Amino acid sequence: MATSNKKIECDFLIIGSGISGLTFALKIATKFEKAKVVIVTKDEKSESNTKYAQGGIATVYNNNKDSFEQHIQDTLIAGDGLCDPEVVKMVIKDAPERLVELINWGVKFDKNKTGNYDLGREGGHSQNRILHHADITGLEIERSLLAQVEQKQNIDFLTHHYAIDVITEHQVKKEKTKRNSKISCFGAYVLDEKNEIVKTFVSKFTLLASGGNGQVYETTTNPIIATGDGLAIAYRAKAEISEVEFIQFHPTALYNPGEYPAFLISEAVRGFGAKLRDYNGNFFMHNYDKREELASRDIVARAIDNELKKSGKPHVYLDCKYLDFDKFKAHFPNITEKCASLGIDVRKDYIPVVPASHYICGGVNVNKNAKTSIKKLYACGEVTRTGLHGGNRLASNSLLEGLVYAHKAFLNISKKFEKAKMPNDIPEWNDIGVKKNTEKILITHDRNEVKKIMSNYVGIVRSNERLKRAENRLKILYEDTKVLYNNSELSVDLCELRNLITTAYLITQFSKNRKENSGGFYNLDLK
Known part of the structure; x- marks a missing residue:
């Protein structure tokens, strides 16, 4: 306790x-x-x-x-x-x-x-x-x-x-x-x-x-x-x-199912000259922006998201094969080593990548x-x-x-x-009446549900219907977690769940209130 x-x-x-x-x-x-x-x-x-x-x-x-x-x-x-x-x-x-x-x-x-x-x-x-x-x-x-x-x-x-x-x-x-x-x-x-x-x-x-x-x-x-x-x-x-x-999704996280968090393939790799290819090996960024791979992150992330939706495939590729390998390895030793550990030789193989939540x-x-x-x-x-x-x-x-x-x-x-003066009469923490939470599975389940809601409905591309669904589901999770928090022994995982739900709800509400697409925010129902 x-x-x-x-x-x-x-x-x-x-x-x-x-x-x-x-x-x-x-x-x-x-x-x-x-x-x-x-x-x-x-x-x-x-x-x-x-x-x-x-x-x-x-x-x-x-x-x-x-x-x-x-x-x-x-x-x-x-x-x-x-x-x-x-x-x-x-x-x-x-x-x-x-x-x-x-x-x-x-x-x-x-x-x-x-x-x-x-x-x-x-x-x-x-x-x-x-x-x-x-x-x-x-x-x-x-x-x-x-x-x-x-x-x-x-x-x-x-x-x-x-x-x-x-x-x-x-x-x-x-x-x-x-x-x-x-x-x-x-x-x-x-x-x-x-x-x-x-x-x-x-x-x-x-x-x-x-x-x-x-x-x-x-x-x-x-x-x-x-x-x-x-x-x-x-x-x-x-x-x-x-x-x-405004959530920034990094365009190129390494696609490696089961690894968490996702390993980042730095934007500097594209700055170094790497090119994006779709699942069939075709270049596509020229269809989205004249800067191609050097366009801002929101544009590149939406482009990849669109390519994934069109193809139904799980990832696109980053092509580093034609780059000077010695210079690449010197500049990106950690990335080179990570890829090699998964059997990806950047001299011969494309790197599978997907967008990932990166920055608010x-x-x-x-x-x-x-x-x-x-x-x-x-x-x-x-x-x-x-x-x-x-x-x-x-x-x-x-x-x-x-x-x-x-x-x-x-x-x-x-x-x-x-x-400045030190504050006086600050009350200590009061946890009278709480009990030990023996249902840890509730916290784990709800945490995973928040992630699914946000990824499915409040991701790179949003819509009014998706945001409404997210709002309704998050309200239920919020009320359930509020009761659990007020009546359970304090723990980091419970506090984190409360904060994740609050943050998710805020992102959803602010998304509902935005009436134009700008930067990293894109709603299909807005022009």
Whole structure:
């Protein structure tokens, strides 16, 4: 039985250990050496969406042919008119300075024979501007940031600590709060999974950096931890949320039935020159966009989806056979090794690929300082809607966004920290009256059902009828899970199910409300 223990006070509480959370923690702990910084993460320290990022970071850095204006225009075009131009400009112009910080922290980006950084190119980019570390850039960034964070004496890094809910007036004053009302965050209730206790973290400032929600779909490149926790937590706290209907499906996940999550074949492979072929071996991208394989992700994903529906086949192919193998292997060692382990020799064989849920472009609304609509609650990374991505994220802009907004949050909070006071009278977690749940099969079954509903009805291509069916089924699951949650012993799998259903319902509702097709959103009944 999960029980409550005494309150834990800290100056800064950070939920999540990806690029956003670690960057913020490192900066704030360095500036305020006497402050207490706590990072809580639901799994191991390095387990985050950042770890699995293959492509890299898009930055105007050492390419004389490139410019801020070109990167800005590429981002705006990919976002299909829904980006905030001022945000796009801010992030892209701030990028080089943030990149230098990463390099100074020990991130080793690949260089070419001339000693300059080897810049890759991905779909939607007009220039080579992707800095990378082979095809495991995220892992390299995570490694270096963790090494820096672990040197800080004033950071407590708590693994297997699952954030249940942030604490607001609703818990403190037992008041019902409305969305858009003046609400403050006082910390969070966190489940210490190993010790089976719920800890009450009371903080002056809280940063939500919990990542995405890919696990709401059956086929996804996201790790199993990506269950929409931050989005659902913010929604329950009455934070403003928008544009969650824009789900980016990566066009080329490796087709390997039984493997979960799906292995990503980086977009940089197409930037390197690989071509898509249908099940019969024919090129097809020229029928959909003049940029062919280098079109933005939404276009390529819909093209593949259409080809699959026409043929009834389970996958299409990515052709790398005519590429320079030595250069390919040097650039994509992890992908080459993975394919070889499945008997696929990229020199001789096509790589079978399918689209997979990859990234959510909307989320918790934040301003340019990473502030949410809730006082003292900040957010960074995939959990947010900043205005950078609009209807469709430009490849390799996500790690960049996390870096820039972590920095903006750091700057803004630094101005307020000295005057901030520790909240008082915060109630501990109350689990009186709950009982042990002996029906784990209910959680497993409902989790699988959410995935099927979303994949079948709220996927790459949607319709009014599909969305209506999804809404009806999710309502039933929501009510059932609400009863189970209120009357059962707390567990991570139960909390994750609650968050997955909430996130799925939000995506469905926002999809119903959108009246035009833009970016990664496509409804057959809209013109």
